[in-house]
Amino acid sequence: MDNLRQSTATTHNPQPTTSHAPHHAWKKISKWRVGYTNNCIDCGLCVLACPYGVHQRLPGTLKMAAPKNSGCIGPQCESILPDNYCVKQCPYDAITVTPNEEFEALGDPRYTPDLLASLWHMAEYGEAPPEHLYERRIGKSGGGFDLMRFNFKRLRNERPTSRDLDNISISLDLNRRAYGSKIKISVPWYGGGMSYGSVSLSVMLARAMAAKAWNTFTSTGEGGYPKELTPYKDYIITQIATGMFGVREETAGWAKIIEIKYAQGAKPGLGGHLLSDKNTPDVARMREAVPYTSLFSPFPFHSVYSVEDHKKHVDWMMTMGGSKILVSAKVSTPTDVDMVAVGCYYGGVHIIHLDGSYGGTGAAPDIAKKNIAMPIEYAIPKVHRFLNEEGIRDEITLIASGGIRNAWDMAKAIALGADGCVIGTTDIVAVNCTRCGNCEKGRGCQHGIASTDPEFTEQISPEWGAQRIINLYNALSLDLKEILWRLGLNSIQELRGRHDLLYYLNDHQ
Numbered sequence: 001m002d003n004l005r006q007s008t009a010t011t012h013n014p015q016p017t018t019s020h021a022p023h024h025a026w027k028k029i030s031k032w033r034v035g036y037t038n039n040c041i042d043c044g045l046c047v048l049a050c051p052y053g054v055h056q057r058l059p060g061t062l063k064m065a066a067p068k069n070s071g072c073i074g075p076q077c078e079s080i081l082p083d084n085y086c087v088k089q090c091p092y093d094a095i096t097v098t099p100n101e102e103f104e105a106l107g108d109p110r111y112t113p114d115l116l117a118s119l120w121h122m123a124e125y126g127e128a129p130p131e132h133l134y135e136r137r138i139g140k141s142g143g144g145f146d147l148m149r150f151n152f153k154r155l156r157n158e159r160p161t162s163r164d165l166d167n168i169s170i171s172l173d174l175n176r177r178a179y180g181s182k183i184k185i186s187v188p189w190y191g192g193g194m195s196y197g198s199v200s201l202s203v204m205l206a207r208a209m210a211a212k213a214w215n216t217f218t219s220t221g222e223g224g225y226p227k228e229l230t231p232y233k234d235y236i237i238t239q240i241a242t243g244m245f246g247v248r249e250e251t252a253g254w255a256k257i258i259e260i261k262y263a264q265g266a267k268p269g270l271g272g273h274l275l276s277d278k279n280t281p282d283v284a285r286m287r288e289a290v291p292y293t294s295l296f297s298p299f300p301f302h303s304v305y306s307v308e309d310h311k312k313h314v315d316w317m318m319t320m321g322g323s324k325i326l327v328s329a330k331v332s333t334p335t336d337v338d339m340v341a342v343g344c345y346y347g348g349v350h351i352i353h354l355d356g357s358y359g360g361t362g363a364a365p366d367i368a369k370k371n372i373a374m375p376i377e378y379a380i381p382k383v384h385r386f387l388n389e390e391g392i393r394d395e396i397t398l399i400a401s402g403g404i405r406n407a408w409d410m411a412k413a414i415a416l417g418a419d420g421c422v423i424g425t426t427d428i429v430a431v432n433c434t435r436c437g438n439c440e441k442g443r444g445c446q447h448g449i450a451s452t453d454p455e456f457t458e459q460i461s462p463e464w465g466a467q468r469i470i471n472l473y474n475a476l477s478l479d480l481k482e483i484l485w486r487l488g489l490n491s492i493q494e495l496r497g498r499h500d501l502l503y504y505l506n507d508h509q
């Protein structure tokens with residue numbers, strides 16, 4: 001982990017160091033299965049044919065070794081590399097390439113197996129997987145960002161040089177108001193709230209270390225502020241939500257940003273719920289609650305029913321945090337979200353955080369995730385336009401979340417009018433979340449991600465998790481810069497509101 005120490009020590013290093021961070025227990029799951037029939041005579045022609053090193057001989061022998069399935073790009077190889085396609089090149093018709101059913105069973109239509117595998121690859125290596133291995137730009141939800149495409153100026157087969165990418169700026173100013181600190185983050189995203197209790201302390205620490213390395217932020221969520229996070233306090237947003245769990249003036253004073261969570265897009269109108277099994281003695285101590293009882297955060301804040309009430313809340317945050325503090329209001333996306341955003345502005349916040357309907361871990365009920373809030377791709381342009389019409393757009397930072405999975409989703413959200421994005425699930429996919437949806441069953445996630453069970457959580461070390469997220473952010477930043485380069489833009493600010501660069505596929509395209 002020497003590389004990690006190097007990255008985290010240089011606070012504003014624009015390019016934290018990536019290093020190989022494989023999973024300690026999992027064998028990589030391949031998309032394709034390559035097999036040899038009894039016709040194989042070990043001639044070795046396929047070893048020469050495949051450019052991805054899938055076929056190899058057993059060292060020191062003429063016998064074929066078991067194929068390295070994870071490098072195979074599948075039958076599309078025939079059209080992309082016709083002279084190399086092993087199945088056709090084999091004179092004995094001895095090679096089979098078939099889909100791996102275990103791979104295909106991963107994920108869901110939003111986080112497809114390809115998207116999950118590409119994020120895992122990025123977290124392991126710090127760069128995107130080979131172009132033809134996975135479809136990493138879109139999922140298969142049949143709507144939203146998955147049906148949007150960019151009108152690129154430069155074609156896909158043109159490649160930017162590293163100098164081209166170095167010249168593109170993706171940093172983001174979080175404060176456009178006349179008061180509060182000027183805070184610039186190096187990437188146009190930060191980590192969304194995941195509370196102590198909903199995820200493990202190791203995951204919180206990993207996210208905080210990565211936020212520091214990339215000069216961005218992560219949010220505590222609403223479960224309080226574990227003392228282990230204090231070395232990273234300049235990169236942590238303190239969230240205050242309706243349950244007021246773990247809210248202390250002391251920790252609010254440490255933060256550079258306080259986030260008031262009015263609602264969340266995955267379950268608007270429902271508040272929060274921590275199952276009793278996950279409320280371990282440590283979690284309960286932090287939340288000042290009784291261990292192993294279910295904890296509910298009500299909806300809404302019963303002290304806020306008007307813009308004036310909201311303003312009092314913002315004043316309270318500034319009293320606790322001091323005049324330099326930035327205040328963010330996290331809201332879900334009801335049909336009048338544009339009015340909500342304007343009210344947030346007049347209440348005095350620096351950041352409006354719109355949380356649309358696609359986000360949430362397995363803890364959010366499906367019926368809420370899929371049916372209540374407005375999808376984020378509708379909410380962003382509605383708010384952006386209304387703030388423009390009110391003449392206040394450039395005085396407020398608009399951050400979007402709710403199912404932002406990769407650099408393409410971020411670029412689309414920004415083209416629709418956001419300044420930047422919040423990611424949550426993508427961070428936990430980096431530490432090998434499989435999207436199995438078992439976060440709230442029994443003792444929580446068996447991989448130690450969405451769990452506080454001491455036996456489960458020891459599987460993830462904060463250093464390993466941090467390196468995975470640092471690597472992921474490196475790959476995301478490269479992808480985002482390449483998108484800007486293909487669009488002929490020099491900075492992320494130039495993309496904001498450029499919905500003319502997007503088009504939407506209809507059912508027949």
Ligand code: SF4
Nearest residue numbers: 050054072073077086
């Ligand atoms: S199909 Fe192509 S990529 Fe896959 S093993 Fe054969 S030559 Fe290699």
Ligand code: SF4
Nearest residue numbers: 433434436437439445
């Ligand atoms: S792997 Fe863990 S965190 Fe991810 S969905 Fe499953 S239970 Fe939840």
